[in-house]
Amino acid sequence: MKQKNIVLLHVLVWLLLVLNDVIPHFIGNEYAAFKAMPKDAALLLKYTLISIGFYSVAALCFYGSCLLVAPLLFLHKKYVKALLIAVLMLAVLSGWRYAVEFGFFKPVLGFDNYKGNHVSAQYYIGNVFWYYYPKYFVYGLMYFFGENWLQGRNREQALQKEKLVTELAFLRSQVNPHFLFNTINDIYALTYQKSERAPEALLKLSELLRYMLRESTDDFMPLQSEIDYLHNLIELQRIGAKGNAFINFEVEGYVGLQKVASLLFVAFVENAFKHGVLNNVSTPVNIRLLATNDHIDFTVSNKINNSQKDKLGGIGLNNVKRRLELLYPGKYKLAVTANDHYIAHLQLQLNP
Known part of the structure; x- marks a missing residue:
């Protein structure tokens, strides 16, 4: 007072x-x-x-x-x-x-x-x-x-x-360099090959970086903006894989004025790209987001690529778990299973 x-x-x-x-x-x-x-x-x-x-x-x-x-x-x-x-x-x-x-x-x-x-x-x-x-x-x-x-x-x-x-703010600033470095290498390869998709890939990367550096400075962002970010991320992966990345992304339910923690879902998607099998049409990466006015059900499933190991490790999932604890205490459930397939299932009660 x-x-x-x-x-x-x-x-x-x-x-x-x-x-x-x-x-x-x-x-x-x-x-x-x-x-x-x-x-x-x-x-x-x-x-x-x-x-x-x-x-x-x-x-x-x-x-x-x-x-x-x-x-x-x-x-x-x-x-x-x-x-x-x-x-x-x-x-x-x-x-x-x-x-x-x-x-x-x-x-x-x-x-x-x-x-x-x-x-x-x-x-x-x-x-x-x-x-x-x-x-x-x-x-x-x-x-x-x-x-x-x-x-x-x-x-x-x-x-x-x-x-x-x-x-x-520190957690939000921790950008996993793995995906960024791989993307830059892919764009360099497209440029070296004089591919017609190189400018498109560079534009997608620019949109991703702009979102991370400017729009994601707030703790919460419109759900639609996060979905658009994932679309750009997935499309950039497809471009880099030259059409050999099989990724299904489905958005169901109601997407309106809901707000969600910024860059919350990207860690699960990047994890699937890093450790999953992307080039087999029979085992695609499946990403599903079901939204209601006050609830989100988000699932990422991918076949584990046993021959691909990330020696650098990663901070993505630990990062998102900590942010969930801080921003959604008692309002989320996160289940992760890893057998032949890696499945991350997040249930999120949105803040009013």
Whole structure:
């Protein structure tokens, strides 16, 4: 909460306390000094000023406890100093209340809280202590403790959020170079052979890089943009394989305004390209995306190419698993099986 809003909240609370004190006293006209006065604006003003005077002592007690004593107790552990300040506050509060009652209430408003009786200093200080300290002094300590705990929690949450944002940005920036290097080599080969498809392949690669470097800076992107990215990725693979890549990509259901984590599906597809059999028409790579308004079912299946090993390894699947944990906690199911075929099945509940 902003500091300005906190100040306004405090003012409102004290105003409500004053009104809660003034209204019943005014309606009942409880003070004997005012019994003969009519219930008009002048009488209401007198009751209001008296209530403000008494609550000014309460406010000094509350904020003295909160701002002076509580930090020494809870933060700095200086108990003796806190006790000395609490005692000094008692003297100040007693002096302030005396000034309010005998310097303003009695001579200006004609209100004598003690009906002419003599008030000793010992009685006065004791009265202030037993009336204000059990309530407003303790309230000040409780308020400081609660506010300090809440601020600490907010700081911890802010740091945690910042950490997650940093981690997500790092994960999003991790582009697996395997596919990129292979694609550049394929385009170089097409260019060397003066293939008519070289410019098309270069354009597809440019579109992929543009999406990764610009559009995917957000955590979430339109589902349709992710689908378009996969289409370009698959088409680029087909071009590089010179027509010998058999890949089926099916999109079913409703694709509208849904948003999904950017570059979430690409790791599964690239994994199929890296480790799968692409050149056998009888065992194509099958990619299926079923979408509803709030759910996505994504499956990638490929026959495992046992003769093709990626010695460099990869970070793709580990990357996407971590991003799922951060962006869809408790809202996803990922099942991976590897026998003769490698199958990755992701069920995703979309964020509202």
